[in-house]
Amino acid sequence: MNDKIKKNKEVDNGKDFRLELEQCQKEKEEYLNSWKRAKADLINYQKDEAKRLEEMAKFSNWSLMEDLISVIDNFELAIEVLEKSGQAEKGIYMIKTKLEDSLKKRGLEKMAVSVGQPFDPSLHEVMGQMEAEVESGAIAEEIEGGYILNGRVIRPARVRVAK
């Protein structure tokens, strides 16, 4: 009789342990998974951060470039006026080239825009329309140059299109 009770108890204990073990294994799985997830999150975050830093380094001088582009615009206006009155000196062109070259070295490219070229809003911005001997809607005049910084349009070319 006593033996039987004892045996039953052992069976029960065995069952308890099994249950407990199962529980533990389940928990272990869960914890291991969340730990892996946390680790992966961190690694991914670090990767993203590195990418963001790289982007930042590439475009950190964006606003400076924007400011300098407006200086080039002014140069161009000045040269245009000076050319008309025949006063454009070589020196002026040299200064402008110097400025453009140093920006070019830092990834700034000027867009090539030609009259008659079709208008493309991803590169150009319409400032007005005019009568011209090109197809209607095509570029009739470039007013201000467009610029691309490291593959991204920093300023669209300002143009007038044909009516």
Next chain:
Amino acid sequence: MSKIIGIDLGTTNSAAAAIESGSPKILENNEGNRTTPSIVAINKSGERIVGLLAKRQSVANPKNTIFSVKRFIGRKFSDSEVQNDKKWLPYEIKESDNGGIEIKMGEKWHKPEEISAMVLAKIKADAEAKLGEKITEAVITVPAYFDDSQRQATKNAGEVAGLKVRRIINEPTAAALAYGLNKKNDEQIVVYDFGGGTFDVSVLEVTDNTIEVKATGGDTHLGGDDFDKKINDYLVVEYKKQEGIDISKDPLALQRLKEAAEKAKHELSTSLETEINLPYISSDSSGPKHFLIKLTRAKFESLVSDEIERSIKLTEQVVKEAGFKVGDIDEIILVGGQTRIPAIQAAVKKAFGKEPHQGVNPDEVVAIGAAIQAEILSAKDEGRKPEGEVKDVLLLDVTPLSLGIETLGGVFTKLIDKNTTIPTEKTQVFSTAADNQPSVEIHVLQGEREMAVGNKTLARFMLDGIPPAPRGTPQVEVKFDMDANGILNVSAKDKASGKTQSVRVEATTSISKEEVERLKQEAAKYADEDRKNKEGVEVRNQAENLVYVAEKSLKDAGDKVSADVKEGITKKIDALKAVKDGQDTEAIKTATSELSSEVQKVGQHLYNKDKDQGQSQSGQSDQPEGSEQKEEKTDEGEKSEEKPANGDKPEEK
């Protein structure tokens, strides 16, 4: 499961945000911008263009470039607002069969929600490109005053764009979510939203996690564009005065002026004065003409004061309509780019006598709030807690207060800063303050005060059995290890003997919120006093050290230095000793630096006399050793070779 994104579908600009790595982030569009103009166009070849690109071609294609469509969505053609807007918009609208509105773009007539759907479709596509996954669901915001039909139409726009609209929420509610104000209880919130084209005010009431809109108001035709126009008009008049030329007839010059005006407005938010510098803006018979004018913040404010005043009046009116007094308002949130203007911030602050919430970018705050709502919904779907609120499935707590030990002179040296996410472990090496000091006491403290006495003692223990050595030489490594349950294990190990002692402190994070607040406030209150105290201790420690070094070098040098050098040093030592225990920090500093330069003579003397000897003793003048005072307090010494003769704590900036 794919992400739900939050979208702020605005009148002039829209933005999208999503939760990334636990916090809401604005999703940049394909052009690399954080906002997308809410503009759609059909070009001559019948292509549809959306956003910035549509804006760029609008001048040449005004009839087929649709903007401000939000003014029409879900409205009846007969609404007086619609009739008013119809007058100034360059594109055509007509009444639809059911009394609604249709807009002509290209050859076709579209419902306003179809146009909005085109904007949403671009936002969806750009978000997918940015996040690298398919987006099928969204939370979209609308103005609080939108009625059921406007909300339904916005929802339909989302569905047409291929987005399941999980929820339409109010813009002011989204702004409140972005600032976490949904967790407040029984609070009245005013959201002051000054955008590019519209001005909205809402009064919200938060109770038990629900945000209720009590009243709304504003002006759908008051915005930052009005400010730009004011500056523009002023500049045109000024130019006429300067040069006698009416620039308003020249579209190109006007465009340059407009850009300069907008830039000036932005600059005047941070500086008091800006310069409009437009060379070659026009010309007359005498040649090219330039425009150079200074614009001060005061001038700008006087130009727009009417608009600002009007917005404040409207705000007060809405508060009244909500049944509150201005004094009942607990929080104010600023939304919209124009709220960067200092005069607006000042006017709002003056009206409510309170500092408004800032910090989240006012152009992005609504989209951020929508993303937070989206995350709450995703979390619910997935049966987890929202990210950001509780990090992931793991409950990661933070230490509410800083933890550290007391160091020489009663200074509190922090090892774990407050708000550090746990579990965490920090180790720092300290040293002894006296020669042959046999033991150090580790006094574990918690708090924000600079001096140990102001903080709460968690534990104290001794580490003894440190082999005899000059002060600053033994290396005692103190380790603070806090587990995820906030249980802190502090151990101290003498690196030479390997002897270790440790203590376990439970429940370091279970301090009540009120207690944490009280301690923080106390720390802020005594910050100045504590800083002075600490500086005093540091100066005294330094003096103490130098006296020790000086006396030791004199002793070690023996007869090798001349009597007059010795006498000079002794004099300076006595002078420093006389002041070092007093309260006059400046006097101690002066005496310390005088002794310091005097002591250097010993080195020079020895070096000149005997190079070998000098070399073997050169270490002496920069070894922080010996003291007759205060035993058992630890003193930072890990970097004692580089940081000679003082009790500087490396962690302090």
